[in-house]
Amino acid sequence: MKLMTLAAAAFGLIAGAAAAQDWPQGDVQYIIPFGPGGESDITARLQQPYFKELYGKELVISYQPGGGGAVGWSQLNTMPGDGSVIMGVNLPHIILQPARGNVGYQTDDITAVYMFHFTPDAIVVNADSPxxxxEDLVADAKANPGRVTFSGSGKGSANHLAQLLFDEMAGIQTTYVAFGGTGEAVTALLGNQVSAEWGYTTVGKAQGDQVRMLAVAMEERHPAFPDVPTFRELGYDLVSGAYRGVAVPKSAPEEVRKAVSDAIGAINANPEFRQRMLDGGFALIDIPYGEAMDAFMAERKTTYLNAAQRAGLIQ
Structure with a gap:
């Protein structure tokens, strides 16, 4: 999952997508199962012009919010499987939501065909933080168990799992304060309601000089933040974040699944698109439909469920 790894393969993806003569037949509805303005919406809008460039068709973005994405995902398989509808999917949401209760769908009901980026977890503090x-934060947490507080998006989110995993790795006990989303968590940080935030690299980008990132949960440093170390560099094997991709209804035939996968892969291969994503603080991955997706989902499922079980989020 290293950044910028497509190289010559990019051209093959583009050619393969452009050669899919039977798809799309017309404009494609791209459903975001959240409200407008979030990171899922931002990335979908970044994809739109590149889809139009490839196919001469529109990606028509619509929203189906509710239940942290569950409302949309529970209805995905009632939609046409002819490739006229695709839907954004998020991890760890589609793994942890069904594990925690009846949300109208199971993880295996979701046919993900391409995972194209993630927002890496990061510990963010105010610019004037001590x-x-x-290591300053870890030392304080060890000296004062439970008193170092973190804002973050809701319970069972990528932020929450990162906090649980890091506490375990560092041998510390911190307090996680769950908010309704990244925006609220940032407001709490900037208002000094908490010691720090378990946020994303996108928070560091959006808030600029108001904040400082102490570490990012990536395999290598983010190009937009070359001075911010990874957790691994500091001795903590933490690579995590909110992963996003695209799914199709389960009724979609193999050729449609492959065509949609190739299309998202071709967009992801576009150097201009990649740069715009990196400039926004996102990190790019390339997990296509098939064996690679199966292996990726199996690994993520094990990691998330084990962490959630240890934390008492699931039985």
Whole structure:
């Protein structure tokens, strides 16, 4: 999942997508199962012009919010499987939501055909925070168990799982304060209601000089933040974040699944698109439909469920 790894393969993806003569037949409805303005919406809108460039058709974005995405995902398989409808999907949501209760769908009901990016978890503090480094924060947490507080998006989110995993790795006990989303968590941080935030690299990008990132949960440093170390560099094997991709209804035939996968892969291969994503603080991955997707989902499922079980989020 290293950044910028497509190289020559990019041209093959583009050619393959452009050669899919039978798809799309017309404009494609791209359903985001959240409200407008979030990271899922932002990335979908970044994809739109590149889809039009490839096919001469529109990606028509619509929203179906509710239940942290569950309302949309529970209805995905009632939609046409002819490729006229695709839907955004998010991890860890589609794994943890069904594990925690009846949300109208199971993880295996979701046919993900391409995972194209993730927002890496990051510990973010105010610019005037006494924590200059990650070790400053860890030292304080060890000296004062439970008193270091983090804002973050809701319980069972990528932020929450990162906090649980890091506490375990560092041998500390911190307090996680769940908010309704990234925006609310940032407001709490900037208002000094918490010690720090378990946020994303996108928070560091959006807030600029108001905040400082202590570490990012990536395999290598983010190109937009070359001075911010990874957790791995600091001795903590943490690579995590909110992963996003595209799914189709289960009734979609193999050729449609492959065509949609190729299309999202071709967009992801576009150097201009990739740069715009990186400039926004996102990180790019390339997990296409098939064996790669199966292996990726199996690995993520094990990681998320084990962490959630240890934390008492699921039985």
């Amino acid at each position: 924590y200059q480094t990650l």
